[in-house]
Amino acid sequence: MILLRLALRSLIARRLTVGLTIFAVALxxxxxxxxxxxxxxxxxxxxxxxxxxxxxxGGRSGSVQLLLYSVFRIGNATNxxxxxxxxxxxxxxxxxxxxxxxxxxxxxxxxxxGTTAEYFERYRYRSGRPLEFDExxxxxxxxxxxxxxxxxxxxxxxxxxxxxxxxxxxxxxxHDNQPFRVAGILAKSGTPVDRTVIVSLEAIEAIHVDWxxxxxxxxxxxxxxxxxxxxLTPGAITAAMIGVKSRLQIFALQRSMNQYPEEPLMAVLPxxxxxxxxxxxxxxxxxxxxxxxxxxxxxxLGMAAMIFSGLNERRREMAILRAVGARPLTIMGLLMxxxxxxxxxxxVLGISLLYxxxxxxxxYVDAAFGLYLPIEPLSLREGLVVVAVILAAAATSLFPALRxxxxxxxxxxTVRN
Amino acid sequence: xxDTDIRSALTLDQVEFHWAGRNAFGLMVPxxxxxxxxxxxxxxxxxxxxxxxxxxxxxxxxxxxGSILVDGTDMVTLRPAARDCFRAEKIGVVFQxxxxxxxxxxxxxxxxxLRFAPERRARAGDARAAALVxxxxxxxxxxxxxxxxxxxxxxxxxxxxxxxxxxIGTPFLIVADExxxxxxxxxxxxxxxxxxxxxxxxxxxxxMVSHDxxxxxxxxxxxxxxxxxxxxxxxxx
Numbered sequence: 001m002i003l004l005r006l007a008l009r010s011l012i013a014r015r016l017t018v019g020l021t022i023f024a025v026a027l028x029x030x031x032x033x034x035x036x037x038x039x040x041x042x043x044x045x046x047x048x049x050x051x052x053x054x055x056x057x058g059g060r061s062g063s064v065q066l067l068l069y070s071v072f073r074i075g076n077a078t079n080x081x082x083x084x085x086x087x088x089x090x091x092x093x094x095x096x097x098x099x100x101x102x103x104x105x106x107x108x109x110x111x112x113x114g115t116t117a118e119y120f121e122r123y124r125y126r127s128g129r130p131l132e133f134d135e136x137x138x139x140x141x142x143x144x145x146x147x148x149x150x151x152x153x154x155x156x157x158x159x160x161x162x163x164x165x166x167x168x169x170x171x172x173x174x175h176d177n178q179p180f181r182v183a184g185i186l187a188k189s190g191t192p193v194d195r196t197v198i199v200s201l202e203a204i205e206a207i208h209v210d211w212x213x214x215x216x217x218x219x220x221x222x223x224x225x226x227x228x229x230x231x232l233t234p235g236a237i238t239a240a241m242i243g244v245k246s247r248l249q250i251f252a253l254q255r256s257m258n259q260y261p262e263e264p265l266m267a268v269l270p271x272x273x274x275x276x277x278x279x280x281x282x283x284x285x286x287x288x289x290x291x292x293x294x295x296x297x298x299x300x301l302g303m304a305a306m307i308f309s310g311l312n313e314r315r316r317e318m319a320i321l322r323a324v325g326a327r328p329l330t331i332m333g334l335l336m337x338x339x340x341x342x343x344x345x346x347x348v349l350g351i352s353l354l355y356x357x358x359x360x361x362x363x364y365v366d367a368a369f370g371l372y373l374p375i376e377p378l379s380l381r382e383g384l385v386v387v388a389v390i391l392a393a394a395a396t397s398l399f400p401a402l403r404x405x406x407x408x409x410x411x412x413x414t415v416r417n
Numbered sequence: 418x419x420d421t422d423i424r425s426a427l428t429l430d431q432v433e434f435h436w437a438g439r440n441a442f443g444l445m446v447p448x449x450x451x452x453x454x455x456x457x458x459x460x461x462x463x464x465x466x467x468x469x470x471x472x473x474x475x476x477x478x479x480x481x482x483g484s485i486l487v488d489g490t491d492m493v494t495l496r497p498a499a500r501d502c503f504r505a506e507k508i509g510v511v512f513q514x515x516x517x518x519x520x521x522x523x524x525x526x527x528x529x530x531l532r533f534a535p536e537r538r539a540r541a542g543d544a545r546a547a548a549l550v551x552x553x554x555x556x557x558x559x560x561x562x563x564x565x566x567x568x569x570x571x572x573x574x575x576x577x578x579x580x581x582x583x584x585i586g587t588p589f590l591i592v593a594d595e596x597x598x599x600x601x602x603x604x605x606x607x608x609x610x611x612x613x614x615x616x617x618x619x620x621x622x623x624x625m626v627s628h629d630x631x632x633x634x635x636x637x638x639x640x641x642x643x644x645x646x647x648x649x650x651x652x653x654x
Contacts, residue, residue: 002532006521013520013566316515322477323512324582325505325533327498 003330007337010317014310021299021306022346028299029350029389032292034357036382039285041373046278049191050270052124054250057081057089057257058239060264064280067273070101070239072192073111077103080236085263089240094249097122100237102204105165105175110151112165112197114204114234120146122241125191135159136184139200142228144183148194152185159185163197165207167216175207177221190372202232242267296389300396303342307335307400311407318408328408332401339397343390351378351386425486426590426622427451427474432483434473443649444469446483449640456613456623458633461642467626470646471594474624475508476500488589505533509583509621511593516579519568523557524548526567527582537586544585551581554618555611572599573608580612587619594626609635 011018050071058066059079068074090098099122102114117138120131136159139146145163157163163180180199188194206227210220222230244250250269257267318331326334358375365371378386429449436442444466451457461467472478473485476492479500484491487507492500509530517526527548531538541547552562555577567575576596583591593612597605609632616623625636633639 002525002528005525006518006529009520009522009525009566010518317518320512320516320518321529322501323475323504323510324530325501327501327533329498330533 003334004337007334007341011338011341017306017310018342021303022342022349024302025296025299025343025346025389025393026349026353028292028296029347029386030353030357032296032385032389033350033354033378033382035288035292036385037354037358037373038371039288040379041371043278043285045190045371046281047271047274048126049274050123050125051127052243053122053241053270054244054247055242055254055257055267056239056270056273057242057265057267060266063266063268063273064277066239066266066268067270067277069103070241071270073103073113073196077238079264080238081240081265082236082263083234085260085265086237086240088262089242089257092253094244094246094253096243096245098243099123099241100201100234101239101241102201102234103238105167105204105207107151107163107165107197108155110148110154110195110197112145112199112204114199114201114237116201119198119241122243123193125189125193129189131189131193132187134185134187136182139183139198139203141181141183142200142203142206142232143178143180143224144199145180145203146184146186146198147182148186148196148198149188150194151197152182157182157185159183165197165199167207167211177210178203178207178224178227188367190366201234201237205232205234206230296392299346300343300389300392303339303393304396304400307339307397308403311400311404314404315407318404322408328405331408332405335401335404336394336397339393339401340390343393347386347389425450426453426455426488427624428484428486429474430484430486432473432480432485434469434478434480436469441650442466444473444646445649446470446473446646449645451622451624454620454622456616456637457625458636458639459624459626459642460628460630460633460639461626462628465642466646466648467642468594470642471592471626474590475510475592476504502533505530506536507589509585509588509591511576511579511583511591511596513595514572514575514599516582517567517570517575520566522563522565523552523567523570523578524562526578527551527585530582530588531586534586537588541586548581548585551584551615552578554615555581557581573604576600576608577611580608580615584615584619584621588621591616591621591623592625593623595628596625597627597629597632605632 056066056070058070059077059081061078065075069077086098086100089095097118099116099119103111105112120138123131134149136146147157147163151157159182161182163182165175165180167175180203186193209222209227209230210217242253244253254267254269257265321331321334322328355375358373362373362375365373427450429446431448432446434444459467459470469478473480474487476485476495479493484493486492487503490503492503495503517523518529521529524545528544531541531544538544549559549562552559557574557577561570561574567578570578576599579596583593596612597608600608612623613635
């Protein structure tokens with residue numbers, strides 16, 4: 001293959017411009033594939049946030065909103081679920097298990113969630129993985145708290161450290177009188193649990209004993225011992241996670257809760273709500289893909305410009321090729337071959353850059369964003385992207401190649417330069 | 418077709434050609450022939466249409482009228498692709514300068530025409546060996562054939578590599594466009610000796626273009642451009 005050898009030698013001879021062009025295309029390929037990896041990783045991570053829970057029930061609002069506050073701890077509930085309703089639902093024959101969630105307080109920048117010890121067993125992520133304890137264990141005292149990995153890392157808490165819960169979310173009113181103790185620290189899960197302080201449902205009641213209408217009753221402080229002796233049944237909860245006995249019952253149960261006569265409730269299937277939520281986030285995703293697609297297009301245009309600008313200096317070369325019998329089509333093909341070679345080298349380089357980047361960035365991304373990026377071979381879609389880049393290179397090189405075709409037809413053997 | 422047509426290596430008959438564009442001009446060659454194995458010098462000043470004539474003979478440009486016979490085949494009647502192939506098979510070309518692909522090795526430069534000419538390739542046999550026979554005869558060291566890229570060679574060496582490229586596979590016709598103009602007087606003589614010797618070995622016909630009349634005595638025949646061709650210039654409208 002003397003022509004392939006010539007194309008390679010020609011590229012090597014112009015290694016500076018060719019190298020820079022290849023590097024630009026390689027970077028764009030790495031960027032595009034990187035965005036693709038992050039996108040699928042984020043989507044998977046996102047979809048993995050909650051599993052094995054069949055329904056989430058809360059006050060009637062929107063399904064995305066319910067999911068946001070109950071699972072992602074974003075935003076607030078507009079309505080609560082009364083304790084009576086909760087007991088009513090829990091007593092239904094279809095319900096296998098039910099875990100209540102009570103939100104509304106915070107510790108530093110982290111949300112505090114009241115629940116039962118069953119939460120640690122029932123909450124699953126990444127298709128069925130349970131939460132694990134790094135240190136300590138679940139709460140067994142009223143003023144025990146379990147903290148997520150990010151909470152522990154950010155605030156530097158260890159087991160047995162004290163912890164004071166603040167009323168509300170951005171508040172200066174602290175529940176100073178009832179300090180908690182860190183009973184356990186959860187292992188990193190990459191879910192919102194990492195950023196949550198978990199206490200018992202009763203504890204949420206306990207810290208609000210001296211409070212009324214969102215403010216502390218002046219002068220009234222009840223001692224922890226007294227509180228322990230009190231009946232701490234909550235009046236209402238924020239939401240509840242439900243597992244049913246048979247999957248066939250999910251929709252019937254959902255319907256009956258959506259039509260619950262005593263108060264306006266709403267039940268959502270977490271998977272469906274996650275999809276709905278991703279549909280909203282997906283706009284950013286599309287924008288990201290579009291932008292990195294533009295970067296690839298720009299790099300390829302740069303390559304076409306580079307081939308164009310080289311044409312004039314290479315008219316002599318083309319005249320020689322014509323003189324020894326090359327057809328204008330061959331010369332056109334030679335230029336396109338050069339472009340394809342450059343794109344192929346760029347693709348290989350870009351893929352290596354991608355995996356190098358993934359390998360370096362992965363621990364950091366996992367730690368900082370809870371985003372797990374698996375290092376695995378290119379997916380079919382990503383492979384097709386690489387092929388598309390090479391084909392696009394061939395297509396864009398068509399323009400300079402056509403010009404070369406015309407030049408070599410017009411010049412013939414005489415080049416006046 | 419008369420006997421002379423068959424015997425002659427090259428025949429131009431009533432050829433008429435027009436360049437379009439800004440430097441529009443026309444070239445007419447009523448009758449020009451070269452016999453087989455003849456060595457002909459075509460003399461002409463620059464701008465006399467020499468290069469245009471050569472590109473017609475090589476079949477890179479096609480005339481609007483007339484016929485150009487090389488080894489009995491009328492190139493004008495061939496389709497462009499067939500003409501390119503015919504050129505690769507039949508004609509070896511040596512340029513004034515910048516003869517070689519600068520990034521390729523001298524060996525690849527020499528072998529290049531064979532890529533487009535299967536018959537010539539077959540005639541050459543072991544192409545690399547044939548190339549080395551030629552370069553040995555032309556006094557080029559074997560070591561430089563593969564290693565260096567062509568742009569590392571001196572002008573004289575480059576011209577000799579170009580001759581090897583034109584001669585490999587013993588083409589029927591050698592067309593040389595001022596191949597000596599970049600060489601000093603001593604090198605010119607030397608170069609012509611080598612060129613003639615190799616043409617004789619290959620049995621090729623030689624048409625060389627130059628503006629240097631002092632070269633004329635070394636050729637079988639010398640022809641003036643203005644004697645065989647008329648040039649019509651027209652200012653751009």
